[in-house]
Amino acid sequence: MSKRSTVTLKGLAQELGLSPSTVSRVLNDAAGEDSRWASPETNRRILTLASELGYAKNPYAASLRTARSGLIGVVVPRLQDYVLATIYEGVDEAAAEHGYVAVVANSLDNPVSHEARVRKLMDRRIDGLILGDTPFDGSTLTAIEREDVPFVLVNRRSPGHPSVTCNDYLGGRLAGEHLAGLGVEKVFLLAGKDRMSTSIDRTAGFTEALAEHGIELPASHIATGGFDAEGGEEAMRRLLEASGVPEAIFAVNDFAAIGALGVLAERGLSAPEDVKLVGYNDTPLAGGVGLTTVRSPMHQIGRQGLELLVETMAGRPVESRQLDPELVIRTTA
Structure with a gap:
């Protein structure tokens, strides 16, 4: 051994x-x-x-138990995040239908906190795990694999592990094709956290769609940062100071887009008159400010994540699922 x-x-x-x-x-x-x-x-x-x-x-x-506990552990970066809360609602709803109770913990996207939360959940003899905080390289999964606990990833994917996500590459393409169709040339990208599949895939789809329309996106026009409004504000300020005012912006998260919108307003700029702006996920706040965005099927990601976990716990072979996004055009682009 x-x-x-x-x-x-x-x-x-x-x-x-x-x-x-x-x-x-x-x-x-x-x-x-x-x-x-x-x-x-x-x-x-x-x-x-x-x-x-x-x-x-x-x-x-x-x-060495033979009876299931009826508990499913769920780990997310922050449950206060609307996207993650909606995914968890889908998990919880489907868990109840299958006779399980979903227990959620926040990792704050910190590997040490993640390990501690997972350990606490396993100490409660959970039957399986749903993880919404996994980096693309799967570095936080080593200990879980060693424990041989059934698990499924949601929202973020990592190659070689079962997951349910939005087709974020396609979502990025939808944003890129829409902005290209508006005739813009100078584009900024608020790319989020570069270790997460949500950022990697949305960025890849977006940049490739722009390239197909002859629009260059240099590295100086791309800023990484948080997925929240504060992260969007900080990334937006860096880009404006370094490269001036763009014709369009794509933020890989609605909250980052709203943060960018606030920075534009500080400088007397508005969307879409001065700058076109597209976000991602279609949160309620996006509708409130008229944000054009890519709608992610958040609730369904949670539901199908739980269903995939049930299949995994039963020992049946499973394949990762990617759910289709939808472009929602409002007033900002």
């Missing part, structure tokens, strides 16, 4: 030359090395090997 990810009760028992039932009883006995199920020497052998291979730290394997 050279790989921690392959540690099983049966494997431990075989390596120790003991029965699985003895290993199970010792690992689950609160008395630890004083377990009544085996001699002190055997207890120590079991606990030592389990610790070395990571088995004792696995709440799934260590509990």
Whole structure:
């Protein structure tokens, strides 16, 4: 058993030359090395090997449970974010229909917080995880894979892992084709966080659509930053100071777009008269300010994420899903 990810009760028992039932009883006995199920020497052998291979730290394997808990853990960056809250509502709704209760935790997009929240959820013996805070490189999934916990990603994708997302590449193309059709040439992109698939895919679709219409988007016209209004404001100020006023702006999140709109207003500029502006997701606030945006099926992403997790927990093969976006044209572009 050279790989921690392959540690099983049966494997431990075989390596120790003991029965699985003895290993199970010792690992689950609160008395630890004083377990009544085996001699002190055997207890120590079991606990030592389990610790070395990571088995004792696995709440799934260590509990050796046969009955499901009925709990689904959900980890998102910030539940106060409208997009994530709507996705969670979809998860919660579908979970109830399948007889589960969804328990949510915020990671603040911090890997340390993410690991702590996931551990707390697994300590509650959840049946599976839905993760909305995974970076594109999947770096936060290593520990979860080692624990062998069923999981599905939502909103953000990572290659090789089951996910339900909006087709963000297509969404970026819709924004690019729309602005290109308006005859603009100088375009800014508020690209969000560059380690997240939402930013990567929306940016790729947008820049490729512009290129097909002969519109160049130099690196100096692209700014990364947060997905919130504050991040949009900061990114917008940087671009304006470095490159002047553009003809159009695409922000990969509505809140970042609204932040940019505020900065434009500070400078006596308005949309669409001076600058065309397109956002992404179609949150209620977007409708309130007349923001042209790309609508993401947020609620359905949550529902289908839970349904995909149910399939995964049942041991059935699954494939990632991408749901189609829709361009919603209002007054800003």
